[in-house]
Amino acid sequence: MSNNPLLRLENIAVAFDGHQVVHSLSLTLNAGETLAIVGESGSGKSVSALGIANLLPNNATIHGERWLGETNLANLTPRQWNGIRGNQLGFIFQEPMTSLNPLHRVGKQIGEALRLHQGLSGQAARQRSKVLLEQVKLPRPDELLDAWPHQLSGGQRQRVMIAMAIANNPLLLIADEPTTALDVTVQQEILALLRELRDHHGMGMLFISHDLNLVRRHADRICVMYQGRIQEIGSVEQVFEHPQSDYTKALLAAEPEGRPQAIKHAAPVLTARKLSVSFKRAKTGLFKPQRPDFVAVHPIDFHIAPGETLGIVGESGSGKTTLASAVMRLVASQGEVILGNDKLSSLTGNALRRHRHRLQMVFQDPYGALSPRMPVFDIVSEGLRFHYPHLTDAEVNQRVNQTLREVGLPESCAARYPHEFSGGQRQRIAVARAIILEPELLVLDEPTSALDRTVQKQLVTLLRDLQARRQLSYLFISHDLAVIRAMAHRIMVLKDGEVVEQGDCLDVLVSPQHSYTQALISAAHLTS
Structure with a gap:
């Protein structure tokens, strides 16, 4: 990995209508590395990720330094952001069914990123979209290009989102709960695919998840957040084997446990x-x-x-x-x-x-x-x-x-x-x-x-x-x-x-x- 971080955040603070929800967030991410951000709902994980990509709503304010390579993200104009997002920075959202446009076929939605950033259109965009669907290991890519989002399963929709995110070989890929609501076999396939794409393209990946088992197997380092603040940050082995904060210890111990009460034999309900x-x-x-x-x-x-x-x-x-x-x-x-x-x-x-x-x-x-x-x-x-x-x-x-x-x-x-x-x-x-x-x-x-x-x-x-x-x-x-x-x-x-x-x-x-x-x-x- 390079000594110069791909992503650098220093003292990031996010507030909504004056109410601060993220406090003094500082971290770095190297090319070819996966950094996972974990924490319970409301801890500031997704807000921080959206802040990096400048996707926060109008009532939000963000302060602090954000660097993607040599680019100061805090000083970009809206036009410059349009050149960064979907090009140098890819984003996989949590719910693909609401992130994909239900009124456009899959091929058109993948082709949009290619048209905006590479100038591809028509048959060239379709051929590149087909290659991307093959890259994310979707069968029958020609058929899927003409499909509507509602005709795909959850795992297939998530793979389409990944294809859109990597269409222009981004430097940084932000994956916000990319496997929520997917079964365990599809989860493993999706994350193995992301790791393969990360290694192939040399991307840095910011992986947001509440599933600690997945984080343990697929991340290099972990950042634990609680109420908008970093509790600890370190390697996977360090955080899982020797957690320092009380919150991290409680989070690791939060596996569902126990068994249901025994039942009596009776006529079926x-x-x-x-x-x-x-x-x-x-x-x-x-x-x-x-x-x-x-x-x-x-x-x-x-x-x-x-x-x-x-x-x-x-x-x-x-x-x-x-x-x-x-x-x-x-x-x-x-x-x-x-x-x-x-x-x-x-x-x-x-x-x-x-x-x-x-x-x-x-x-x-x-x-x-x-x-x-x-x-x-x-x-x-x-x-x-x-x-x-x-x-x-x-x-x-x-x-x-x-x-x-x-x-x-x-x-x-x-x-x-x-x-x-x-x-x-x-x-x-x-x-x-x-x-x-x-x-x-x-x-x-x-x-x-x-x-x-x-x-x-x-x-x-x-x-x-x-x-x-x-x-x-x-x-x-x-x-x-x-x-x-x-x-x-x-x-x-x-x-x-x-x-x-x-x-x-x-x-x-x-x-x-x-x-x-x-x-x-x-x-x-x-x-x-």
Whole structure:
């Protein structure tokens, strides 16, 4: 590595409307090196990265020295910044679905960076875009160039974002939570790809993540942040083996732990028989034959007992969320879904709506799942007023306050709006909205994926406590095997819409029989 740092930050301070959120941030990054910034939500990780790239909103101010090589970033004009971003500085954002334009095909979006910085257009831009998709190891690049973002899986969209970020061989690549919500095998592929590209192009990489296992395996040095301040910075070995600050020690100890309460044998709360989901493919031409349906979930049988958690694991595109949507009757499916003694698969309209309060869902994204226009009280009470219209206002108030307390939120938060809460608090609001209806089954679709490790641990503890108190049954979807181990009684492993292995949680994690399950556990580096 060069003795002259590629990136140098000195005494960086960031404030929003006069409120300072980053204090005296100083660090260096060399070419060919990966520096990871870790810390819980709100610690200033992403704000610092956005500040480097001059992407902060108008109400933000940034002070201090920022150098990219010999370029003083603090003195650039907007026109000069347009020449730097996407050229010398590449940025991979956390959520590719919101970062990619849904109205433009993949090829056009990659080609835009080539047109702006290299003057390529037409066939030349398309050919270079194809090479970039091959570089990020995406199959069928010609087909993907003409695809829309919504037609790609999460892993594929993230690879497209990487292709856009490296299109012009940047000196510095900033990767802000590039593997959030991706399963462990895709995480490893993405980070191995980034390391390969870093070594090939000699880039420096600033890697922001809340996943300490990934940081340990893929970073050279670590910077730990808390409340906008650096707690410590050093090599991976130094920070993990000999942490100096109390916060770093607490962060390293925040792995989800414990096991769910043992269950009693009883009649199943939910039974699924030959449950499957297929989607019709679009016609390719007027006179061409209709292509066969795409089978997202092959016929599956399973059941869930009262107070039991069935964990569903598998890579992106394996059918986990589609299966959950079929159980919730949110997508058309074949087979039977039986809740208690009621066959939900044969119900429609009002007959089905009368049973909705019995099974509820907590979605993956705590930022997108709550209406920004409604206060917490209205969000939590909306379903209650619909399903129990006989309740008085006083009774509704009492139930909302009681439920908020049960999920660890003060009653005073009822008048506030979702944007005023952290990710972990929003997920608690989502849980409150679901359990206030006293459901028999709760479907949790990646409820911890967008949360940092300390908040994950708190949410896992909360969900286990609620299950023990209310005898709730969970269908729990996650790519995080440490969370699954702490939550699930049994596991069902999906691949390409089929069950490849199922059984007792610890039996499957300790002695996996199928090669795919073995690969998942190996990629997760799960410790005993």
